[in-house]
Amino acid sequence: MQGNIRENTQNRASDQPRFGIDAPGLVLGFAIGGPLLLLVSLTGWFALVPPLMWTMRCTGLVLCAEAILMTLSSLHGKRRVVRGMIESLQLRGDEQVLDVGCGRGLLLLEAAQRLPHGNATGIDLWSTRDQSGNAAAATHHNAELTGVAGRVRIDTGDMRQLPYADASFDTVVSSLAIHNLPTETDREQAVREIARVLKPGGQVALLDFRCTALYAQTLREAGLVVQRSWPEFRMFPWVWIVRGRKAAA
Numbered sequence: 001m002q003g004n005i006r007e008n009t010q011n012r013a014s015d016q017p018r019f020g021i022d023a024p025g026l027v028l029g030f031a032i033g034g035p036l037l038l039l040v041s042l043t044g045w046f047a048l049v050p051p052l053m054w055t056m057r058c059t060g061l062v063l064c065a066e067a068i069l070m071t072l073s074s075l076h077g078k079r080r081v082v083r084g085m086i087e088s089l090q091l092r093g094d095e096q097v098l099d100v101g102c103g104r105g106l107l108l109l110e111a112a113q114r115l116p117h118g119n120a121t122g123i124d125l126w127s128t129r130d131q132s133g134n135a136a137a138a139t140h141h142n143a144e145l146t147g148v149a150g151r152v153r154i155d156t157g158d159m160r161q162l163p164y165a166d167a168s169f170d171t172v173v174s175s176l177a178i179h180n181l182p183t184e185t186d187r188e189q190a191v192r193e194i195a196r197v198l199k200p201g202g203q204v205a206l207l208d209f210r211c212t213a214l215y216a217q218t219l220r221e222a223g224l225v226v227q228r229s230w231p232e233f234r235m236f237p238w239v240w241i242v243r244g245r246k247a248a249a
Helices: 002-014 024-041 050-088 106-112 136-146 184-197 212-221
Strands: 096-100 119-124 152-156 169-175 198-208 225-228 240-245
Touching: 024 050, 050 106, 050 169, 050 198, 096 106, 096 184, 106 119, 106 136, 106 152, 106 169, 119 136, 136 152, 169 184, 184 198, 184 212, 198 212, 212 225, 212 240
Parallel strands: 096 119, 096 169, 119 152, 169 198
Antiparallel strands: 198 240, 225 240
8 A cells, every 4th residue: 555655656756847957067066065065174173273164164054055045946936936927928828939048848838838829939959067957858748747748849959040030939038048158249149039039019038147137238229128127036046037028010
């Protein structure tokens, strides 16, 4: 009996979509480095040098806290913020939506669930440095588990050169993706591409923890009416959301 309960629990867990941990290498480094610093600071030699001992302990505690907060943000906080961002778009349900840097599909699938008569497209280069287990196959699997695979398309491509025609999408979204590009020029190019593929009257929402002032300025230069939110503290590091709307034709 207990074996059956355990098996059923494991099956239910495997039926849930999984979206990975953001910046897994950084989180792992914090999770290893923090306890290691605390352990080393407890050795007898460092007790003879109090300033160094307390510096190591404080640094170790900070690293441990950052590892915990970043993990909780990936597993819980980001989901709440992303859900609220999609809800704020007030989708009709028949739009064409693009998620730039879709990763394993958290934002993409939140949108797809609100598109009974539309479609959601995700594009990514599938870097596992930026998200654990990042792969097109994982995103397809999550779409199947969520029940929206029939209205989700997943592409491989560079956000600096989106493989879509001008004015292809009613809405373009992105979460924690554009900042990963190596230079400011690259990030500006990605945001210009987002504006290019957006239909007249369409809307954009870009969530990130840095570079959002640049995103807002680039969208304004592309002719969109733009607002940048207050910081959202349910994620760590905290994030801003840049929202914009393209003028109607």
